Amino acid sequence: MATYVVSDIHGHFKTFERLLEDVSPGAEDQVWVLGDMIDRGPDPVSVMRACRDLPGAHVLMGNHEDLMRDFLLNGEEDQTAAVNWAINGGGTTMEGLDKLPHDEELDLLEWALELPTAGHVRVGARPFLLVHAGLRPLDLTAGTDWDDAALEGLLERQSVEDVLWIREEFWGAPTGLLDARGEGPIVVAGHTPVPYVEPIADAFDRPARNEEGLCQMMRVGASEATGGVADRWAIDCGAAGGAGWGRILMLRLDDEREFYATVEEGE
Incomplete structure (x- = not known):
């Protein structure tokens, strides 16, 4: 059994299908x-x-699903919710939903609005924390016995606002979760496209773009204090930006193999 992570598909279905x-x-x-x-x-x-229909899928909420939820729950009374979703690209989603039969639309939205905001998985001896945007360091301590209860407790102490929206505070500082042997949970997150992670990251393993100018994942935060292991992995490879530099990454955690599909014109 393999474990994959993917993030920030942003409506590029044909690319995701490939x-x-x-x-x-x-x-x-x-x-x-x-x-x-x-x-x-x-x-x-x-x-x-x-x-939703992919076998073995565990789907988390992102900040764009959060914007949609805010609009659907509060949009009639709060025009700010409508404006926020619209300026963040919500028009294509709204148009697509409007074309669905009513029952199908309700079924899909019921599922999307109840998505969890965080998860964790263990691959071999390594625990991974999986969130859309990142975590706030809080008073995290390396050397904890990271069993499932400890991982869940850490995630429960995070605010929903942070796990869906955080940027600089997460990518710019160590999580404190890895010890000097490099043992502990690695955080995998999207939300911030890698070209924007690069200037705010405290350390990274390679440039945000490859020789062809296309986005690639970055491992952030390796240092002597973490045993040379990066404690944050950035996997938003810019699909929101469309053709020319955007890609969707599916990362296999078991061997860190990276699978990419490049967004083509019209996709």
Whole structure:
């Protein structure tokens, strides 16, 4: 059984479909989708359906699903909710939902609005914390016995605002979760496209773009204090930006193999 993570598909269904065909996760594999299925790209509804129906999928909420939820729950009374979603690319999602039969729309939204905001998984001896945007360090201490209860307790102490929206405070400072032997949980997050992670990260393993100018994941925070292990992995490879530099990454945690699909024109 393999464990994959993917994030920030942003409505690029055809690109995501090609990626799934390439990776071909099996029925016993886990696929963690770290939010932002929707907005900006041309077919966010198909992305939602594909993620919901994918065998072995664990789907988390992103800040764009949060914007949609705020609009749907409060938009009639609060025009700010409508404006916030619209300026963040919500138009394509709204148009797609409006084209659905009413029962199908309600079913899809009921699922999307109840998504969890964080998760964790263990691959071999390594625990991973999976969130859309990141974590706030708080008073985290390396050397903890990171059993499931400890991981869940850490996530429960995070605010929803942080796990969906945090940027500089997360990428710019160590989590404090890894000890000097490099043991402890690694945080995998999207939300901030890697070209924007690069200037705010405290340390990173490689540039945000490869030789062709396309985005690639970055491992952030390796230092002597972490045993040379990066404690934060940035996997938002810029699909929201569309063709020319945006890609969707599916990362296999078991061996850190990176599978990419490049957003093409019209996708």
